[in-house]
Amino acid sequence: xHYTLAELAQLTATQLVGAGDCQLSELASLRNATKxxxxxxxxxTALVELQTTSAGAIVVVPELIYEIKNGLLSxxxxxxxxxxxxxxxxxxxxxxxxIHPSAVIAxxxxxxxxxxxxxxxxxxxxxxxxxxxxxxxxxxxxxxTRIGVDCLIGGNSVIGSDGxxxxxxxxxxxxxxxxxxxxxxxNVEIGACCSIDRxxxxxxxxxxxxxxxNQVHIAHGCRVGARTAMAGCVALAGSTVIGADVTVGGxxxxxxHLSVCDKVHIGANALVxxxxxVPGTYMGGAGGVMKATDWRRNAVWFRQLDSLARRLKLLExxxxxIG
Amino acid sequence: xHYTLAELAQLTATQLVGAGDCQLSELASLRNATKxxxxxxxxxTALVELQTTSAGAIVVVPELIYEIKNGLLSxxxxxxxxxxxxxxxxxxxxxxxxIHPSAVIAxxxxxxxxxxxxxxxxxxxxxxxxxxxxxxxxxxxxxxTRIGVDCLIGGNSVIGSDGxxxxxxxxxxxxxxxxxxxxxxxNVEIGACCSIDRxxxxxxxxxxxxxxxNQVHIAHGCRVGARTAMAGCVALAGSTVIGADVTVGGxxxxxxHLSVCDKVHIGANALVxxxxxVPGTYMGGAGGVMKATDWRRNAVWFRQLDSLARRLKLLExxxxxIG
Amino acid sequence: xHYTLAELAQLTATQLVGAGDCQLSELASLRNATKxxxxxxxxxTALVELQTTSAGAIVVVPELIYEIKNGLLSxxxxxxxxxxxxxxxxxxxxxxxxIHPSAVIAxxxxxxxxxxxxxxxxxxxxxxxxxxxxxxxxxxxxxxTRIGVDCLIGGNSVIGSDGxxxxxxxxxxxxxxxxxxxxxxxNVEIGACCSIDRxxxxxxxxxxxxxxxNQVHIAHGCRVGARTAMAGCVALAGSTVIGADVTVGGxxxxxxHLSVCDKVHIGANALVxxxxxVPGTYMGGAGGVMKATDWRRNAVWFRQLDSLARRLKLLExxxxxIG
Numbered sequence: 001x002h003y004t005l006a007e008l009a010q011l012t013a014t015q016l017v018g019a020g021d022c023q024l025s026e027l028a029s030l031r032n033a034t035k036x037x038x039x040x041x042x043x044x045t046a047l048v049e050l051q052t053t054s055a056g057a058i059v060v061v062p063e064l065i066y067e068i069k070n071g072l073l074s075x076x077x078x079x080x081x082x083x084x085x086x087x088x089x090x091x092x093x094x095x096x097x098x099i100h101p102s103a104v105i106a107x108x109x110x111x112x113x114x115x116x117x118x119x120x121x122x123x124x125x126x127x128x129x130x131x132x133x134x135x136x137x138x139x140x141x142x143x144x145t146r147i148g149v150d151c152l153i154g155g156n157s158v159i160g161s162d163g164x165x166x167x168x169x170x171x172x173x174x175x176x177x178x179x180x181x182x183x184x185x186x187n188v189e190i191g192a193c194c195s196i197d198r199x200x201x202x203x204x205x206x207x208x209x210x211x212x213x214n215q216v217h218i219a220h221g222c223r224v225g226a227r228t229a230m231a232g233c234v235a236l237a238g239s240t241v242i243g244a245d246v247t248v249g250g251x252x253x254x255x256x257h258l259s260v261c262d263k264v265h266i267g268a269n270a271l272v273x274x275x276x277x278v279p280g281t282y283m284g285g286a287g288g289v290m291k292a293t294d295w296r297r298n299a300v301w302f303r304q305l306d307s308l309a310r311r312l313k314l315l316e317x318x319x320x321x322i323g
Numbered sequence: 324x325h326y327t328l329a330e331l332a333q334l335t336a337t338q339l340v341g342a343g344d345c346q347l348s349e350l351a352s353l354r355n356a357t358k359x360x361x362x363x364x365x366x367x368t369a370l371v372e373l374q375t376t377s378a379g380a381i382v383v384v385p386e387l388i389y390e391i392k393n394g395l396l397s398x399x400x401x402x403x404x405x406x407x408x409x410x411x412x413x414x415x416x417x418x419x420x421x422i423h424p425s426a427v428i429a430x431x432x433x434x435x436x437x438x439x440x441x442x443x444x445x446x447x448x449x450x451x452x453x454x455x456x457x458x459x460x461x462x463x464x465x466x467x468t469r470i471g472v473d474c475l476i477g478g479n480s481v482i483g484s485d486g487x488x489x490x491x492x493x494x495x496x497x498x499x500x501x502x503x504x505x506x507x508x509x510n511v512e513i514g515a516c517c518s519i520d521r522x523x524x525x526x527x528x529x530x531x532x533x534x535x536x537n538q539v540h541i542a543h544g545c546r547v548g549a550r551t552a553m554a555g556c557v558a559l560a561g562s563t564v565i566g567a568d569v570t571v572g573g574x575x576x577x578x579x580h581l582s583v584c585d586k587v588h589i590g591a592n593a594l595v596x597x598x599x600x601v602p603g604t605y606m607g608g609a610g611g612v613m614k615a616t617d618w619r620r621n622a623v624w625f626r627q628l629d630s631l632a633r634r635l636k637l638l639e640x641x642x643x644x645i646g
Numbered sequence: 647x648h649y650t651l652a653e654l655a656q657l658t659a660t661q662l663v664g665a666g667d668c669q670l671s672e673l674a675s676l677r678n679a680t681k682x683x684x685x686x687x688x689x690x691t692a693l694v695e696l697q698t699t700s701a702g703a704i705v706v707v708p709e710l711i712y713e714i715k716n717g718l719l720s721x722x723x724x725x726x727x728x729x730x731x732x733x734x735x736x737x738x739x740x741x742x743x744x745i746h747p748s749a750v751i752a753x754x755x756x757x758x759x760x761x762x763x764x765x766x767x768x769x770x771x772x773x774x775x776x777x778x779x780x781x782x783x784x785x786x787x788x789x790x791t792r793i794g795v796d797c798l799i800g801g802n803s804v805i806g807s808d809g810x811x812x813x814x815x816x817x818x819x820x821x822x823x824x825x826x827x828x829x830x831x832x833n834v835e836i837g838a839c840c841s842i843d844r845x846x847x848x849x850x851x852x853x854x855x856x857x858x859x860n861q862v863h864i865a866h867g868c869r870v871g872a873r874t875a876m877a878g879c880v881a882l883a884g885s886t887v888i889g890a891d892v893t894v895g896g897x898x899x900x901x902x903h904l905s906v907c908d909k910v911h912i913g914a915n916a917l918v919x920x921x922x923x924v925p926g927t928y929m930g931g932a933g934g935v936m937k938a939t940d941w942r943r944n945a946v947w948f949r950q951l952d953s954l955a956r957r958l959k960l961l962e963x964x965x966x967x968i969g
Contacts, residue, residue: 032848192841250883
């Protein structure tokens with residue numbers, strides 16, 4: 001697959017800089033680029049690599065026009081990179097384009113036109129998969145799950161498994177049958193090894209344009225708003241309601257039965273224990289690592305913070321008497 | 324599936340309130356209930372929704388008898404809900420009722436009567452699955468794993484994989500063959516995408532009535548006591564011994580080679596680093612999220628707690644001199 | 647399978663103590679050992695069990711020669727245990743030895759001699775699997791993934807799935823096609839339910855001798871150095887570079903675009919947010935659990951650490967005036 005730089009300018013609606021007949025055959029990082037690569041600068045940290053790259057052409061913001069010889073000017077180089085990634089993708093989305101004969105699809109499941117199902121995937125009874133959606137290999141879609149248009153489900157993910165619902169009794173736990181389903185909107189991407197449980201009564205809902213990384217766990221009765229993105233290993237306990245345009249850092253958890261409003265951004269490795277009703281950026285956790293000797297010295301006081309605070313208060317009380 | 328309210332009272336051994344001939348065709352949450360729904364109130368937060376629900380009948384504690392028109396009185400409405408969930412489950416447990424022809428079952432594996440095996444599940448040599456147990460789709464049961472009666476294993480879980488055991492040598496890690504197995508008791512439920520490793524020498528043991536949510540990781544040689552329940556993404560390092568009737572919140576970890584006694588309850592997102600020998604409720608972690616600006620201001624001091632404590636002590640020493 | 651103690655001494659290059667004709671038929675923990683078991687002492691905590699074990703023979707360090715009647719002297723009993731585990735492994739690595747007919751292997755995939763592929767595993771187009779490697783059941787190997795010699799991939803793991811890459815636009819997220827691959831070296835072991843994403847542009851690389859426990863998530867463009875070992879549920883965000891001979895405790899996360907040098911050891915349940923350039927041991931997180939009442943009293947001050955520090959500073963300023 002070859003493009004001239006002029007062709008790429010036209011295909012991505014960007015402004016050409018330099019030699020329009022420059023031949024480009026791949027998209028590459030600045031570090032690994034060669035003369036036949038097009039690359040891009042999307043952050044200030046990339047500016048250093050810009051000086052040493054061998055890239056034949058580079059996508060930059062207009063302000064950097066004098067830093068490149070051949071390239072493309074884009075108001076959003078990262079977005080242009082996304083567009084270029086499609087142009088240079090010679091293979092296409094893995095496992096797209098067929099319903100593999102090894103997949104087990106229930107007779108009552110409904111697959112719209114142009115649906116792909118990977119090898120050894122399982123689709124249960126009365127499940128519905130919308131047009132253009134791609135179900136990865138070894139994925140399990142439980143009965144009645146409804147998946148919209150143009151979705152992509154990564155390998156070995158499970159959609160519609162039983163929620164974790166039990167009532168206590170003298171003899172142990174009594175299983176609560178999970179009577180709700182899972183409803184997934186359009187243009188949703190779910191990574192590998194994710195699990196999304198069916199609702200206990202009401203459906204678990206993933207709205208349009210949601211993007212989930214790998215190993216994400218969504219419990220029963222949760223609702224994830226449109227275009228919300230969650231990084232790897234995020235976990236939502238039951239009945240968590242997340243708004244639209246939210247981003248969640250990796251490994252962050254939600255304790256359930258709480259709601260987060262639109263446009264909230266939450267850092268990595270935190271625990272959300274209460275509802276959030278004001279948009280903005282939130283963080284939690286104890287922060288980054290330190291040398292083990294330092295950590296041990298500091299963390300031990302975390303167990304005595306209340307005592308420290310009381311001692312401080314006592315000193316504050318005594319000082320006025322003295323002064 | 325239709326029941327009269329009188330029938331439901333009889334089937335759940337609860338007391339009828341109001342019109343016994345009221346026709347009910349589904350179980351629903353208070354919020355989404357209609358005239359033909361039976362719903363329930365199991366917490367004080369549901370009392371608000373009780374005022375506005377359209378539910379045809381409601382299960383409540385006897386004290387709330389005057390708050391409902393038609394319904395059922397139960398000492399434990401949540402338990403009654405569990406019983407109703409079975410009555411209104413028209414589909415039954417997903418993938419129950421057959422050994423799917425796509426499942427790969429070793430000839431030496433022993434499946435008792437009434438075992439179900441989902442599509443594309445794999446059951447290894449000499450594995451044993453007890454009566455009535457249901458193995459979900461794409462599940463992997465490694466050789467020699469023994470599973471009791473009436474268990475339910477969620478989609479894509481793995482039971483009996485090799486434990487993480489290596490000895491250091493000058494040339495890197497030497498694999499320790501994992502010679503133990505996994506022994507799972509009766510009436511155990513394991514969620515989707517869980518992994519339970521076989522023992523290095525002694526078996527990994529999951530006792531009767533244990534309930535594991537999705538993405539739970541149990542390392543080699545662990546023992547989980549009867550009726551213990553663990554929420555999503557909990558992880559046990561090797562040789563952890565957990566007692567009976569323990570509950571563990573989501574994302575909590577155990578560092579291994581420690582034991583937790585019966586009737587311990589541990590919060591979410593914590594790390595258990597030492598044995599617990601006294602029943603009760605335990606918590607850990609840094610607590611919930613806050614605004615990022617606040618978090619940065621506060622968390623930086625966590626790295627200097629020891630220094631803060633020393634400064635406080637110094638002040639305390641000087642004050643007596645002054646006073 | 648039976649060995650005399652003299653045979654075991656020869657096979658493991660250790661020194662015989664006591665009766666060389668002692669018959670041994672299994673390897674067992676000190677606690678569960680019988681007369682026909684060989685066991686081992688590899689830590690001081692095992693010394694207590696040494697007094698009460700029924701083991702027929704015991705591997706110990708030379709210093710403990712007078713504590714045993716029959717046994718083997720080894721400078722590294724744990725390494726000797728690893729060697730014994732192979733001798734007493736009557737079954738061998740599970741699912742080794744065949745390419746199961748239910749596995750779906752693309753015609754363009756290349757499998758070297760002596761490769762094993764478990765039931766219902768999927769190997770995509772142009773994937774390469776090196777000599778002697780074992781692909782577990784229900785594993786998904788995406789197209790173009792390259793796996794070295796003598797690797798072991800646990801059940802239901804996914805290698806080569808799409809990285810989590812999206813560009814923001816006014817209409818939501820635009821998918822960035824993931825054009826890189828995954829390159830796995832020789833002698834790598836990957837546990838069950840792991841996910842390793844393909845690179846966005848550059849390959850994700852797992853070097854020789856790396857050992858990953860279950861449920862580990864490696865994002866796109868990461869590089870994990872030789873012989874590095876990661877415990878369960880560790881997660882690496884995109885473009886994390888980890889050196890050689892690093893160990894990482896369970897549930898620890900890396901926020902991406904950072905690098906960790908060789909010979910770093912990181913504790914469990916921590917978050918690495920910055921590069922580490924000095925070998926050593928690092929820890930993070932808030933430490934272990936405590937009684938819930940204590941935790942609530944202490945953790946609340948974590949949210950007010952900055953305020954505590956300011957109050958302390960104020961006292962320090964006032965004291966000189968007084969004194």
